[in-house]
Amino acid sequence: MSNTTKRYYIAVDLEGVACTIGTPGQGLAQGSAGLEYASLQGTREANAAAKALFDCGADEVWIWDCHGTGYNLKYDMLDKRCKIVMGAGSGKRFPCIEEGFAGVLFIGYHAYDTSDAVLCHVYSSATFQHQKINGSFVGEAHIDGAVAGKYCVPVIFASSDDICISQMGEAFPWAETVVTKRSLAWNSCISDHPEKVCDNIYAGVKKAVSRIGEMQTFTYPENFEYEIRYKRIEPAQGCHYRNPDGTLFSRPDAYTRVGVMRDVEDIFK
Numbered sequence: 609m610s611n612t613t614k615r616y617y618i619a620v621d622l623e624g625v626a627c628t629i630g631t632p633g634q635g636l637a638q639g640s641a642g643l644e645y646a647s648l649q650g651t652r653e654a655n656a657a658a659k660a661l662f663d664c665g666a667d668e669v670w671i672w673d674c675h676g677t678g679y680n681l682k683y684d685m686l687d688k689r690c691k692i693v694m695g696a697g698s699g700k701r702f703p704c705i706e707e708g709f710a711g712v713l714f715i716g717y718h719a720y721d722t723s724d725a726v727l728c729h730v731y732s733s734a735t736f737q738h739q740k741i742n743g744s745f746v747g748e749a750h751i752d753g754a755v756a757g758k759y760c761v762p763v764i765f766a767s768s769d770d771i772c773i774s775q776m777g778e779a780f781p782w783a784e785t786v787v788t789k790r791s792l793a794w795n796s797c798i799s800d801h802p803e804k805v806c807d808n809i810y811a812g813v814k815k816a817v818s819r820i821g822e823m824q825t826f827t828y829p830e831n832f833e834y835e836i837r838y839k840r841i842e843p844a845q846g847c848h849y850r851n852p853d854g855t856l857f858s859r860p861d862a863y864t865r866v867g868v869m870r871d872v873e874d875i876f877k
């Protein structure tokens with residue numbers, strides 16, 4: 609890749625896309641009623657972002673299908689110039705990201721656990737209660753943004769529900785954003801029309817590229833405090849996270865583990 613090649617990485621989760629509220633008790637799990645529509649709308653929203661990037665001169669756009677098993681989007685509907693990152697099991701967020709990407713974009717992410725945020729959770733709503741870094745609640749977008757930041761790639765754009773977008777502002781206030789829907793409850797929202805959301809994403813991504821010089825990288829310092837709280841005792845008991853000195857994370861109560869994490873990517877090892 610030459611230094612002048614413009615490459616972008618679009619991460620596509622599904623909870624935050626337009627007209628998506630999941631199913632009570634299941635969210636957007638495999639086989640749930642809302643997953644099919646969310647996958648279709650996630651595809652449209654990713655495509656709107658990709659088209660804007662190509663129209664702004666991108667040479668390469670990678671689309672990462674990162675909800676659940678990583679096998680959700682309607683691949684043949686995506687812009688045929690895109691590379692498609694899919695599946696699970698690599699143990700990597702932003703697989704194969706490296707220095708030289710011009711920016712990452714978040715489509716369809718969701719809030720961390722917060723009252724009335726649509727489908728809010730971290731990683732698995734069945735397994736985890738929350739995660740904290742240096743005492744503050746953080747969501748998947750914070751962590752993924754910091755993984756990209758480790759490779760000097762800035763978050764330049766995000767679209768999701770209003771609460772998720774306001775949480776992302778804690779980490780990447782420079783990013784251009786689009787609100788897809790207003791959260792009312794875990795399974796309720798007032799959404800903008802799905803086609804209107806795609807139009808807004810196309811315009812927002814173009815604006816983000818025009819402001820690329822203002823974008824910054826987001827990182828956590830090495831050796832940050834990481835706390836993870838589980839919903840059941842067994843995974844807290846079996847948690848294998850270790851401090852840099854090799855000791856297991858401490859357990860202040862039956863459900864919580866806390867300790868020092870050397871690097872943001874160690875969360876997934």
Ligand SMILES: [Zn+2]
Pocket residue numbers: 621622623636674675676
């Ligand atoms: Zn998801």
